[in-house]
Amino acid sequence: MSQKLVYAVVGLIVAAVVTFNVLQPIQVLPRARMAPGFAFTNHAGESRTSEDYRGKLTIYSFTPSRCGAGCPPIPDEMQALRKALVREAPADLSYALAIISLDPEHDTPEALRRHFDGYDTSEIVTAAGSTVSWDFLTGDPRRTKYVVGGGFGLFYERRDGTEPGIRFDPRYVVVDGWGVVRAEYLTPKLDLSRVMRDLDLLASEARHSTGVARLAYEAAHLFRCYP
Amino acid sequence: MSPENASKPSPSTKARRLSWPAIVIPAALGVVLVVTAALFVTGMLRPYAFHGMVLQSPEPAIDFTLTSHQGQGVSLSDFHGQVVLLFFGYTSCPDVCPTTLSRLNRALSLLGPHRKDVQVLMITVDPERDTADTLAEYLEHFNSSFLGLTGDPEKIAEIATYYGVFFESRESDSVLGYEVQHTATTMLIDREGFPRLVFPFGTSPEDLAADLKYVLNR
Numbered sequence: 001m002s003q004k005l006v007y008a009v010v011g012l013i014v015a016a017v018v019t020f021n022v023l024q025p026i027q028v029l030p031r032a033r034m035a036p037g038f039a040f041t042n043h044a045g046e047s048r049t050s051e052d053y054r055g056k057l058t059i060y061s062f063t064p065s066r067c068g069a070g071c072p073p074i075p076d077e078m079q080a081l082r083k084a085l086v087r088e089a090p091a092d093l094s095y096a097l098a099i100i101s102l103d104p105e106h107d108t109p110e111a112l113r114r115h116f117d118g119y120d121t122s123e124i125v126t127a128a129g130s131t132v133s134w135d136f137l138t139g140d141p142r143r144t145k146y147v148v149g150g151g152f153g154l155f156y157e158r159r160d161g162t163e164p165g166i167r168f169d170p171r172y173v174v175v176d177g178w179g180v181v182r183a184e185y186l187t188p189k190l191d192l193s194r195v196m197r198d199l200d201l202l203a204s205e206a207r208h209s210t211g212v213a214r215l216a217y218e219a220a221h222l223f224r225c226y227p
Numbered sequence: 228m229s230p231e232n233a234s235k236p237s238p239s240t241k242a243r244r245l246s247w248p249a250i251v252i253p254a255a256l257g258v259v260l261v262v263t264a265a266l267f268v269t270g271m272l273r274p275y276a277f278h279g280m281v282l283q284s285p286e287p288a289i290d291f292t293l294t295s296h297q298g299q300g301v302s303l304s305d306f307h308g309q310v311v312l313l314f315f316g317y318t319s320c321p322d323v324c325p326t327t328l329s330r331l332n333r334a335l336s337l338l339g340p341h342r343k344d345v346q347v348l349m350i351t352v353d354p355e356r357d358t359a360d361t362l363a364e365y366l367e368h369f370n371s372s373f374l375g376l377t378g379d380p381e382k383i384a385e386i387a388t389y390y391g392v393f394f395e396s397r398e399s400d401s402v403l404g405y406e407v408q409h410t411a412t413t414m415l416i417d418r419e420g421f422p423r424l425v426f427p428f429g430t431s432p433e434d435l436a437a438d439l440k441y442v443l444n445r
Contacts, residue, residue, distance in 0.1 A: 006252050033284045034391030034425065037410050050393045051410060142381070146388040178280045178425065179391050179412075219274045221281065 026220040027201050029182040035060075035175040036151020040100070040137035040144075043112035043121065048098075048135055055177045056133075057202055058096040059195070062154055064103030064166045065115040065136075072170035072188035074099060079119055082132055084192050090203035091128035093177075100148055101138040102156050102166050112136040176202055275441050278434035279415065279424035287420040291386045293350065296362035296375035303348075304420065310345045310442055311416040315392045317353035318365040319403055323411045323428060324349075328369040331413065333432035334439060335370065341443050344418075347373040352387065352394035352409045354380045390414060391425075417442055 037050045059081060063074040078097050085095050101107035107115075113136075121134040138144075148154050156168035172190060174183040183198045185191070205217055288303060295301040303311065312331055316324035328349070335342040349366065351357035354377045357365075362375030377383075387394060387410075394409035411428035415438070424438055 003246075003249050006249065006256070009253075009256060030283045031281055033282060033286070033422070034389075034414075036388045037391050037393030038388065039393050039395040049395065049408070050391070051408075143384060143388070146385045150385065151388050151391075178427075180280060180282065180425070215274055215276055218276055218281070221283070222274060 026216055028205060028217060028220045029174075029198060029201055031176075031221070032181045032184075035173070035179050035181050036147045037179075038137075038139070038143070038147045038151075040139040040147075041109050042135040042137055043109055043116060045109045048137055050179060053096050053098070053175065054179060056094040056096045057177065057199060058098055058175045060098050060100065060152065060173045060175060062100050062102050062148055062152070062156070062168060062171060064101060064168075065107050065112060066103060066165060068165075074170060074188075075116060075119055077172075077188075077190045078134070081190060081192060081195060082120075082124070082134060084196055085130075085132045085199075086124055086126045088196060089126045089128060089130050089132070090200055091126075091130055093130050093203050093206060095126075095130060095132045095199075097132065097134040099136050100144065101136065102144075102148065102168055104138045104141045104144045107136075107138045109138060112138060174198060174202070177206070277424060277438050277441070278430060279426040279438050281424060282422045284422050288414075288416050288422045289386075289389050290420075291382075293376040293378040293383070293386075294359060296359045296366060296377075298359050301348075301374060301376060303416070306346045306348075306416075307420055308418050310418055310439065312345060312347045313390065313414045313416060314347070314349050314412075315352050315387055315390070315394065315409055316349050316411075317351050317407050317409075318357050318361050319353065320407070321401065323409075325369075327411060327413060327428060328366070328373065330430070330432045330435065331373075332370040334435035335372075337432060337436035338439060338443070341440070342372075344443055345439060348376055349373060350376045350383060350386065352383065352392075352407050353396070354378060354383050415439070415442065417445075 035050065039047065039049045042048045059078070061074045061078060063072065078099060082097060089095055101112065116136055119134070121136070123131055123133045125131055148156065152171070152173055154168060154171050156166055158166050169186065170188040172185040172187075172195075173181055174195075176182050182202060185195070208214060208217055290302055290304045292300050292302040314327055314331070316327065331347050335345055335347070338345065347370065349362075351362060357375070357377050359375075359377060362377060366373045366375050391412070392410040394407055396405055396407050398404060399406040413426045413430070414422055415424040415426070417423045423442060426435060
């Protein structure tokens with residue numbers, strides 16, 4: 001009888017450990033690094049700093065407005081993401097989309113407004129009651145290099161005489177409300193289901209940021225992010 | 228009942244006889260459970276919950292060299308082996324900077340002898356006005372061990388960008404006629420030079436000190 005109890009207890013412990021590792025009841029995204037600080041102007045001519053995005057889950061991407069055939073369709077991808085957010089974004093959080101111009105010498109706010117006129121950038125309320133904003137950002141060329149190249153780690157260079165003129169590796173970066181980089185997708189085309197799953201994880205973590213639940217999440221960070 | 232039968236153990240007596248592993252193993256498990264619960268309740272086994280936001284960067288913080296308020300070139304790497312608290316501010320800052328520096332000073336005082344293992348660095352976001360002398364005079368009001376750093380504005384802008392700090396000078400109605408809007412977080416860089424924690428403005432000295440003690444004891 002007692003031996004059976006021992007086997008049962010040991011079995012339960014082993015099952016719990018295996019279940020935690022296989023099923024991963026608490027999943028977290030690593031807090032990789034601070035996103036860069038910046039002061040830009042959006043397509044409407046309004047000031048936008050990194051502080052304006054605090055408290056929101058922000059998805060950044062990068063492109064020049066003059067981007068010829070073969071250029072990664074960044075604005076189209078962001079538009080599709082915006083629609084997905086409106087349909088199924090987790091509640092209780094605000095979301096922001098931001099595309100930073102890689103051609104700030106040409107991309108004035110007016111140029112951005114003219115070029116991206118076909119995209120609906122108005123702030124919108126999702127089915128769950130959250131908000132989604134969308135900015136096209138531009139600013140001082142040298143500071144842009146610090147932000148995009150240094151801070152977001154995106155390589156880009158101007159190639160005179162070629163089309164589209166600026167070569168860059170497409171990248172999408174998810175930054176949480178603390179200004180911490182939580183996910184990056186180095187792809188021209190977004191896997192929307194993956195992005196929504198990651199945003200869901202971040203929303204869940206934000207909802208459980210107090211009390212015992214916070215301890216569980218911090219433990220998950222400890223075990224999951226320091227392999 | 229015959230005498231032979233009386234000397235044999237009955238089936239029920241046989242079932243109750245326990246082997247030593249059946250006694251020792253549950254007892255050991257019980258002790259482990261009780262000790263674990265006690266340690267958890269007393270906080271010794273509970274995972275430490277930082278007050279600042281934890282960073283899990285696989286890369287060390289970028290190094291930089293600026294001029295200290297003592298007029299010497301100072302690099303982040305000079306403080307390898309110490310914990311660094313990095314803050315961006317300026318001497319004409321009306322509220323955020325003095326509050327933050329006062330709290331950092333109080334937090335250090337709560338560390339006792341370990342305070343010497345922590346170095347506070349304030350990089351000015353107003354390098355055109357904050358000379359070495361200005362910084363020296365300003366920081367003396369808070370803690371003589373704090374180091375103020377200044378340098379080329381573009382270089383400071385690049386460093387600030389990397390550390391997630393925005394700053395922008397704007398005209399204002401203040402006596403000075405300007406103010407510098409800036410991110411007011413403080414970053415903790417560990418002894419090995421990795422960014423570990425970010426404290427928002429308003430973190431109490433007690434919370435700062437608790438996180439510092441934990442990092443220092445690791």
